Amino acid sequence: MLKKLLVVLLCSGLSYTYADTIKTDVLVIGGSASGTAAALQCARSKVKTILVEPGPWLGGEMTSGGMCVVDANRNLPSGIWGEFRKKVREFYMKTPGFDTTRNAVLRFEPYTGAAILRKMTDTVKNLTLKLNTPWTTVKKNGTGWEVTITEKGKTNTIKAQVLIDATGTGDVAAKAGVSFITGFDSRKDTGEQLAPENALPVIQDITWCAILKDYGRAADKTIAKPEGYDPAQYDCLKGKDLLKMVQGGKLPNDKYMIKWSECANSYKASVDLLDPKNREQYYKETRLRVLGLIYYLQTVGGLKNFSVTDEFGTPDGLPPIPYMREYRRAKGQIRMVLDDILTPYNRSSKLYRTSIAVGDASPGQHFVDKRGPQTPYPPFPAYSIPLGTVVLPDAENLLVTEKALSTTHLVNASAFYPSVQMVLGQGAGTVAAYCAFFKTTTKHLNVRTIQGEVLDFKGYLMPFSDVPLTDPNFRAIQQVGATGLLKGVQQVNGKTAAVLFKPDSLVLTAEVEPVIKEIYTRAFLWFNKAKPAEQFTVGNLLSFISEITLTEPKVLNSTLEKQWQANYKFKQAFDLNRPITRREFAVLTNKYLNPFARTVDLSGKLVN
Structure with missing residues (x-):
């Protein structure tokens, strides 16, 4: 009997001794739509990444939850979401009855969606996928994190520089001691006119x-x-x-x-x-x-x-x-409110300048609980999701996605959709990769560098549905749009509103003058001297470029006249007296003045 007991104790000791400690740059917990996209992005950004999913599939509610009719972000095929959408359409291309219209509602069998995501992860270096792997504990380790997992009956520890909670329930962040908000926020708390006067402890079904x-x-x-x-x-x-x-x-x-x-x-x-x-x-x-x-x-x-x-x-x-649809929302560095969607340009904060993702899902309102009021949303526009919503002020190097995203209840009603979350996950992955690559923390983020990485991987910053990824000026328009120099225009269609850039429309001086003066310290001198008319002209822009870059005007004009159609492929002829189009303004401003290079903080304020 004693001999048997010693054998058991010895085996137990050996089991403990051989438990592994695994080191990685980024650990993503939750193979949800956002978690899969986050892990893919981290690995593609060339940092070592582990994705842990307790179940057998990737995709979260979009696959394992059977929510496989996806109608949001059809006109905003940003990055990994656009890639997934394309692969699903290609898979079913020859299936009788499958709608191949460019922006049709995406429909797929759950198993197929999960298999496509699995294949996407299998083809990426730097990514280790651990399915059927529960996690148990989370604790801080310096600026990084330690997480214990159960793998093939053995308890292992993963040490990561950055941790992403991509669970649908925010359980990882909760274990880490993060503070949460639940239910309807009060109007006094958020400033949202459509919020109830008093907070309500009601969440969606x-x-x-x-x-x-x-x-x-x-x-x-x-x-x-x-x-x-x-x-x-x-x-x-x-x-x-x-x-x-x-x-x-x-x-x-x-x-x-x-x-x-x-x-x-x-x-x-x-x-x-x-x-x-x-x-x-x-x-x-x-x-x-x-x-x-x-x-x-x-x-x-x-x-x-x-x-x-x-x-x-x-x-x-x-x-x-x-x-x-909803559970608990983390108290993030930034809380996104409804006005950040409805009137993003009219607020003291300029959160659109810090965008890492876009969405256009109509807000859902599903309440068996009769205390849940039906909010009279106006036509709901496409929107940008600011970087600060995934960052936690009191939990360094821990990022959140899914329902733990730092929003109000009224914003969550749109942001929880799987396609929006997949776009968000790519943005969160870019933030994590930045911290890992530069050996820094979420307290020292460079918004523009992170956004540049999103654009490098075909992501959207601004929800301009009329300038697709295939547009040769896509990046220039996205970057200039993210500065606020040229603003999106809402086009109402029933209960929704597309946000358009309108590249062939003309530039109004009243729109660009305030932001130009905000970005360029010498701009007010030029405006006092040039006194541009109501419509900004080609000559006005070239004159301002000359002023800021100290380029001799005749040389600049001559150079651009030669390149106007040969290099830039602009539709209209070169004419200094002609009102300039928004496309021309964005391309030339981005090329010669690079306003996107101006550093902004997490509130969108310019940093000198």
Whole structure:
């Protein structure tokens, strides 16, 4: 007996002895849409990266949550999101019925989406992927972090210079002691006119999606009656065309996404229910309700040929995680409020100047809880997400994405969408890579250097949907737009508003004069002398360039006259007296004056 005990103790000791300590530059926890994009970006920026995901798939709610009909950011195919979208479209290009329109809603099978993301990570150097790997503890280690993981039955420690919490629940940041805000913010707290007068402890519903397959009219795929099934729970569906509703979530290969509200498969959520100690039981109960919905469709609805698939590998055929719209938001260096979207240029802070991502998702409002008011959002414009929303003031070198992003409740209602999060994840990855590459911390960030890296990897800073990545002047227009010299113009279309650059429109002196004077100290002297008219001319810009760069005017004019169409491919002829277009202004200003080089802080203020 004693001998056996010694053997057990010896084996236990050996197991502990051989536990590994793994060092990396960046550790991303959570293979969500944002986490996958963040890890890809870090690795492509040539820093050593590890991505840890407790489940078997990448993509988070977009794949493992079955939320695979993605309608946001169709006109803003920024960076990794645009790459993923393109690969999905190419995969299904020859599938009958698949919509190949340039900006069509993206629809895919969850397994396929996860497989495409996995292939994207497999082809990148500097990235180590650890699937089916739970994490347990998080602690600070100097300016870096230590995280323990369970890998193949063994507890290992990862030491990272930078840590990204890309979990949908913000659990990593919570373990690290980060402060959070939940529910509706009050109008007094945020200054948002559409916020309620008093804060409300209400968060948006979760939806447990289901992916059903049509097995043919003759098939009977009725599942076993779920525990606790009560058809009265689905009374809101009485009298509705259930087949039509199912077909509204059409996916390729005779599959359908069920993501309904009311009494169907959306459920009241709360901070308490989503707390880790209650989460498993809450998920179990809501899964049973979804199975009850499927049983209802098959029996009461007569759709016995529609049933779950085996692609998720779960015992009940449902996605392993729900689609969560909201939980807790970290108190970041910057909190993004609704006016940063609706009127970004009219605020004392100029957060658009610090953008690392763009979004255009219409805000969702899903509340089984009747205390949740329906906010009367105006037509919702595309927007930029500022860098400071992923940075935590009291947790150096820890970045947040997903629902932990530092926004108000009213902003989160748009920012939580998977396509927006994928764009954000790339931006957060760029921030992490900057800290790792330059051996610095989130307290010493260079906004313009980080933004330059985003642009290097085909990301958007400004949500200009009329200047695509293929435009030869895309980067110049993005950089000048990020200074505020030329502002985006909102074009309302129903409940949304595209943000346009309008490259062929003319430049107004009143628009550019304040920002020119803010950036260039000698500008007021030039304006007093030149006195440009209402419309800024080609001659005005060349004169100002000459003034700032100390270039002899005749030499500059002669050079540009030769290059005007040969090099720059401008449509209109060279004419000093002609009003200048926004495209011409952006390209020449970016080339000769480089306003983007002016340093800004996390509030967008110019730093001398």
